[in-house]
Amino acid sequence: MPRPSPGTPSPAWTDPDCPVARTLDLVGDRWSLLVVRDAMDGARSFTEFQRRTGIARNILTDRLRKLTAHGVLAQQAASSGRRLQYVLTDAGRDLFPVLLTLRQWGERHAFEPGEPHSTLVDRHGTRVPDLRPTGADGAVLDADTTHVRKTGGEGQR
Amino acid sequence: MPRPSPGTPSPAWTDPDCPVARTLDLVGDRWSLLVVRDAMDGARSFTEFQRRTGIARNILTDRLRKLTAHGVLAQQAASSGRRLQYVLTDAGRDLFPVLLTLRQWGERHAFEPGEPHSTLVDRHGTRVPDLRPTGADGAVLDADTTHVRKTGGEGQR
DNA sequence: AGAATAAGTAGCAAAATGAAACCGATGCGA
DNA sequence: TCGCATCGGTTTCATTTTGCTACTTATTCT
Numbered sequence: 001m002p003r004p005s006p007g008t009p010s011p012a013w014t015d016p017d018c019p020v021a022r023t024l025d026l027v028g029d030r031w032s033l034l035v036v037r038d039a040m041d042g043a044r045s046f047t048e049f050q051r052r053t054g055i056a057r058n059i060l061t062d063r064l065r066k067l068t069a070h071g072v073l074a075q076q077a078a079s080s081g082r083r084l085q086y087v088l089t090d091a092g093r094d095l096f097p098v099l100l101t102l103r104q105w106g107e108r109h110a111f112e113p114g115e116p117h118s119t120l121v122d123r124h125g126t127r128v129p130d131l132r133p134t135g136a137d138g139a140v141l142d143a144d145t146t147h148v149r150k151t152g153g154e155g156q157r
Numbered sequence: 158m159p160r161p162s163p164g165t166p167s168p169a170w171t172d173p174d175c176p177v178a179r180t181l182d183l184v185g186d187r188w189s190l191l192v193v194r195d196a197m198d199g200a201r202s203f204t205e206f207q208r209r210t211g212i213a214r215n216i217l218t219d220r221l222r223k224l225t226a227h228g229v230l231a232q233q234a235a236s237s238g239r240r241l242q243y244v245l246t247d248a249g250r251d252l253f254p255v256l257l258t259l260r261q262w263g264e265r266h267a268f269e270p271g272e273p274h275s276t277l278v279d280r281h282g283t284r285v286p287d288l289r290p291t292g293a294d295g296a297v298l299d300a301d302t303t304h305v306r307k308t309g310g311e312g313q314r
Numbered sequence: 315a316g317a318a319t320a321a322g323t324a325g326c327a328a329a330a331t332g333a334a335a336c337c338g339a340t341g342c343g344a
Numbered sequence: 345t346c347g348c349a350t351c352g353g354t355t356t357c358a359t360t361t362t363g364c365t366a367c368t369t370a371t372t373c374t
Contacts, residue, residue: 014211017275019263020194020256026267028259030171030185030362037177040300046321054171056363061322071266083320083371088300091266096300097258099177100290102185105255106176109228109248110183116308118174122292123302131290133257135279143197143245143253145280151273187331203352213332218353240340240351 017151026070027095031055031063033102036072036088036095044085067092097131104130174308183227184252188212188220190259193229193245193252201242224249254288261287 015021027033031053035043038052050060064086067073072092077084103120111117120128133141172178184190188210192200195209207217221243224230229249234241260277268274277285290298 015191017273018194019260019267019274021191021263022267022274023259023263024187024190028185028187028190030181033181033185034172034178037175041305047319050321057322058324058364059362062361093300094265095262096298097288097290098255098262101254101258101288102180103176105252106178106180108251110176110179116174117176117179118305118307120303121306122296122298125306126293128290128298128303129293131254131258131288133254133285133288136283136286139279141253141279141285143250146277146285148198148275149278149282150275204350207352213334214353215333215355216331219330 018148023098027067027072029063031059032067032072033095033099035060035063035067036092037099039073039086039088039092040096040099044087045083046086049086100128101131175305180255184224184229186220188216189224189229190252190256192217192220192224193249194256196230196243196245196249197253197256201244202240203243206243257285258288 013022014025027036034053034055035049038049041052043049043052046060046064049055049064050057053060055063064073068075068086071089072095073086074089075084076087100120107117107119122128135141135145139145170179171182184193191210191212192206195206198209200206200209203217203221206212206221207214210217212220221230225232225243228246229252230243231246232241233244257277264274264276279285292298292302296302
């Protein structure tokens with residue numbers, strides 16, 4: 001088997017040095033993250049993904065293939081003779097914080113004040129608290145208190 | 158002017174109850190989050206966004222307009238007679254955690270082991286630590302320890 | 315065995331994207 | 345103040361990507 005690790009996109013990366021851009025190159029289309037969302041919520045089969053997302057079948061085929069090629073999903077023969085299933089890899093499960101922040105932003109900004117929406121809860125049924133970026137010293141971080149340090153070709157100085 | 162608040166997409170939402178899906182409807186295309194990334198990094202003008210992202214000019218026009226319509230960016234006449242600029246709104250700045258988790262996932266999974274990439278640092282130049290979802294009790298949360306609670310049409314029971 | 319279901323494919327129309335040229339309104343130096 | 349460069353787009357047109365609606369093949373069920 002080749003290396004499933006990063007898996008370079010066809011022409012090249014949109015912006016090779018930026019991790020945000022690379023992530024978006026891999027999962028930043030209209031559907032991939034919804035597929036991952038549903039995988040986290042228990043979906044395994046083609047039909048189940050199709051039913052939950054409502055995505056067109058040919059596009060779903062393509063996305064499942066790309067996510068697999070990029071190491072986010074893996075195909076696995078199910079226990080009892082069933083057809084094969086798509087399961088999240090470690091990298092796929094690691095998208096949890098991304099889905100969580102997308103969810104929380106949506107809850108704050110994409111619904112009218114009293115409008116109902118699904119929520120994420122833990123084992124005890126308690127609502128998952130807002131994720132807040134903090135620095136090593138515990139201070140809350142935002143766009144104004146951080147900045148991107150570009151990489152010189154050589155090691156970080 | 159209508160209400161800038163959420164700003165319903167044309168036909169309707171992909172999945173009206175899901176905050177993840179709504180967020181992706183608003184900013185989940187190939188470019189919007191890169192525009193927001195650059196806005197957080199100081200870009201203000203059309204040309205500056207164009208130069209940094211490399212996006213086609215007509216598409217950039219469209220994205221800036223949509224982000225503005227959705228309340229992520231706002232147009233502002235600059236101080237000294239300059240042309241008008243695009244600045245992040247509160248909702249836009251609140252996308253910081255989303256960009257951060259995308260960045261951190263990319264750092265972990267979209268680069269070869271020793272490959273260099275830009276990093277996010279705080280005021281002191283210290284690398285921003287990984288964002289970890291935790292429950293109210295402080296336990297680390299992931300896809301296996303949480304689940305989505307769907308909203309019945311009526312109030313939560 | 316026969317029917318229903320799963321998992322795709324194929325073909326085609328519609329929508330989104332990208333590249334390049336074009337354009338009017340500043341801004342700016344001589 | 346004239347002339348040129350720049351900014352912030354718009355237009356046009358070709359290429360890609362989506363989304364539908366069949367159609368197909370392999371399982372699974374009864």
